[in-house]
Amino acid sequence: MLVAYNTLPATSKVWVYQSNRAFEPDEVVEIEERLTQFINSWKRHGEDLKASYLIKYNQFIVLLVDEDFNEVSGCSIDASVNLIKQLEAKFSVDLTNKLNISFKDGDNINVVSMAHFKEYVKQGKITSATIVFNNMVNTKGDFEKNWEVTAANSWHKRFL
Secondary structure (H helix, E strand, O other): OEOOHHHOOOOOEEEEEEOOOOOOHHHHHHHHHHHHHHHHHOEEOOEEOOEEEEEEOOOEEEEEEOOOOOOOOHHHHHHHHHHHHHHHHHHOOOOOOOOEEEEEEOOEEEEEEHHHHHHHHHOOOOOOOOEEEOOOOOEHHHHHHHOEEEHHHOHHHHHO
């Protein structure tokens, strides 16, 4: 059951999927339609899940589930990953590569391999003040406070 993002509690479970490129406006429309359909039929052992989604910067898909309402199960998580895999195939993007790292360069969002990220640190292109995206967040509260942060305030600091 799709609900408004702002109605979900801070404890809601979060999954962040970053695309290796920005989505085109028509792709965003289709992705929103597919996410809406999916969430409206998303179940855990036959019971509705109270969930929402965001598309941030036309490049990140964020799924949220209120586990106080109903906890997600392995099957329901598998169903969401299947949807993400379908989106990857449909739009020729990479949404599941956890070894890619995203950061801001002015208004641009860059997605690079971990090796390139380390190289950019060595070259001084990425510093402790660089805004990075911590896709390892687990809850809505964590997403709101610790997703878009400086490298110094993220797990990325180990590369600095």
